[in-house]
Amino acid sequence: MIEPHTCLTDNYKEDHFNLNSNMIATSLIPFVMQNPDINIKMIREIIKGKHHYTPSYKKAQKGRRKAFQMVYGDFESSFKALPRYMAALQLFNPDTIIEWEHHSTTMQGEQIFKFLFWAFKQSIDGFKSCRPVISIDGTHLYGLYDMKLLIAVGIDANGNIFPLAYALVARESFESWSWFLKLLWTHVVCERQGIGLISDRHQGILQCIQSYDWLSPPNTYHRFCVRHLKANFNKKFVNSELEKLMWLAATEHQKKKFVQRMQQIKILSPAAYEWLNEFPLEKWTMYKDGGRRWGAITTNVSESYNGLLKKARGLPVTAMVRMTFKTLVDRFVERNNLAIALLQSNMPWPVAIDKKFNDYYQKAQRHTDMMTYNTGDGVFEILTFAHDGKGGNVHKVTAEGKKCSCGKWRNYHMPCSHAIKFCGLRGIEPKSYVSKFYSTKYYKQTYTETFTPVGDEMYWPPTPFNLIANTEYLRTCGVQVRSRLKNDMDIAPTRMARKCSVCKETGHTKARCPTRF
Structure with missing residues (x-):
């Protein structure tokens, strides 16, 4: 006979509640529906909270598997x-x-x-x-x-x-x-x-x-x-300084800055310079992109x-x-509701675009001086430069071609600060040069269409054909990797800055030093 206030053993609790894997599975159904990847630790906590009983790891695992099949069916x-x-x-x-x-x-x-x-x-x-x-x-x-x-x-x-x-x-x-x-x-x-x-x-x-x-x-x-190309570059030339310069070269909008970065790469590693030059510049650089990426690198x-x-x-x-x-x-x-709210607020563009344009607009206020070289046929060549101590560069703006020597107008399909300055001096509305694909109107059109739920299976059409899985696709035995394998794209800057104790170069340790092989 068990005395009052005596602690019950785990075995007694298990026998008392008699929670088998089927009962655990039934309790887990709403949680598995919400998160198919729910882990065993969380399952044990859920069952403990609901039934004051902590199942074994094996029983929790079996319960999860059955709940998964109840909700989603089996793979075959x-x-x-x-x-x-x-x-x-x-x-x-x-x-x-x-x-x-x-x-x-x-x-x-x-x-x-x-x-x-x-x-x-x-x-x-x-x-x-x-x-x-x-x-x-x-x-x-x-x-x-x-x-x-x-x-x-x-x-x-x-x-x-x-x-x-x-x-x-x-x-x-x-x-x-x-x-x-x-x-x-x-x-x-x-x-x-x-x-x-x-x-x-x-x-x-x-x-x-x-x-x-x-x-x-x-x-x-x-x-x-460019991120994948950089990962390939890092495997071949393990050096943090080269990695940084390669990324800067790829993301520069101006020819002179791109050439400068490439020359720096050439000085550090002629082989790396030659490797990058094997690829057409338009494929991997913003400077030669021609606006086809729309800023996505x-x-x-x-x-x-x-x-x-x-x-x-x-x-x-x-x-x-x-x-x-x-x-x-x-x-x-979600996005349709957001677009409606933007239209009701008379926002010409979504928030991200509005912020970018306003940043350019504020920067344009710091530019000074303008020279007009050609006003025929609506083409203007404007020289502008900053006087705030940070710039001092001269840029040429060609309105008809929507181009600026800084490269940003063409690449982003939005007037840069230099183009906005030109518009202000000429009495042109700079917003008219922002692409229609940035507008709230187009944002709303993107998400206008609605979907119809498929409803209950009893209303579905009959199966058009009997489909079976190809046994060649069966996964081989072993642990399934459920996260992407880490590679050079995941290397943190602090790790890339390590210095090798053998050759004194950065980007690797002595274990990966090329001089050891």
């Missing part, structure tokens, strides 16, 4: 459910683009999965009001099948991510990227010209750029992600969206597509 059955769900998306959201690649089996009506592409009409219509630049990237999926999710995103008037299209593929290759880009250009880009395409230097993408005319000017202007926008989808990337395929749909709908609702 999810492939079978995918065609019907995609058909429902098309039914309730007409003109949604869905393209399949699959192989027939010996079983009648049965197909083995290969590729899946999808893009919503709401995104396709919204892209018409976005800046003409697209960032593409591929990311790993977790779970039973080792597959990749390819994504394409645009940039809205406020500089935010605008999801355009998705694809499920086995791996990143010339075949998969070629298939994805062809469908992206056919269904999303359509007749739009002069698109700036930003990507890393994956061989599959580079082969596509070289192989297809529609990925060449004037249709497309391909640009490298990396694929950070697509990688940021990958981060938002991290929870979805561990789900079975149908559940993952469901979550991409939900994420997109939430984004449209």
Whole structure:
């Protein structure tokens, strides 16, 4: 007999509450729906709070697995459910683009999965009001099948991510990227010209750029992600000073400053200078970009969206597509409400653009002196310089071509401080030179379209075909890495500043010193 106030043992608590994994799973359903990546420690805390009982690690793990299956299904059955769900998306959201690649089996009506592409009409219509630049990237999926999710995103008037299209593929290759880009250009880009395409230097993408005319000017202007190029540069030339100079060279807007940085690189390392010169300057420098990037020098926008989808990337395929749909709908609702508020406040541009223009405007007030060289045909060459002790540079502004020797007007499609000064002296409204793709009007148009929920499964159309997973995609045994592997892009500046005790150079320690090999 247990005496009053005697502490109950863990075994007694477990027997008393008799919480098996099924009961734990039922309790976890709302938490798993909110966060598919919920960890075991949190699960044990949840069960302890709800039932005053702490399950073992093994029991909590088993409960999580069962809750996951209750909410999202298992990976095998999810492939079978995918065609019907995609058909429902098309039914309730007409003109949604869905393209399949699959192989027939010996079983009648049965197909083995290969590729899946999808893009919503709401995104396709919204892209018409976005800046003409697209960032593409591929990311790993977790779970039973080792597959990749390819994504394409645009940039809205406020500089935010605008999801355009998705694809499920086995791996990143010339075949998969070629298939994805062809469908992206056919269904999303359509007749739009002069698109700036930003990507890393994956061989599959580079082969596509070289192989297809529609990925060449004037249709497309391909640009490298400078962050990825810098990572490749760091692997070959491990030196913090070179790393800094390479980044500065890539991001300079003026020719004279770019040349200065390159000369500094050449003095430090002629090999590094030659390596950088192997790449066309328009591919990796702002100075030669011609405004095709619209200020975006990396694929950070697509990688940021990958981060938002991290929870979805561990789900079975149908559940993952469901979550991409939900994420997109939430984004449209939030940004549409913001655009309405901006219009009601008579804001000509979203907040980020308004701030940038005002910064340029304030800077323009410190510029002085103007000389006009040519007033014919609306072309003005203006010399301006700052007198606040920080500048003293002379810049030439050509209004008709919307160019300034500082390079910012053309690259950002917004008048720089020198152009604003010219406008003030000539009685021209500088706001008239700000691109329409920055306007609140276009921001609202981007998110105007609405979505229709797919509703209950009983209202869905029948499955168009029986789909099964390709066993070649099964993940090999081992621990699944659920975070991106760190590389040179993640090296902190303090680490890059370390000095080697052998050769006394910065950027590495004696363990990685090239003189030791």
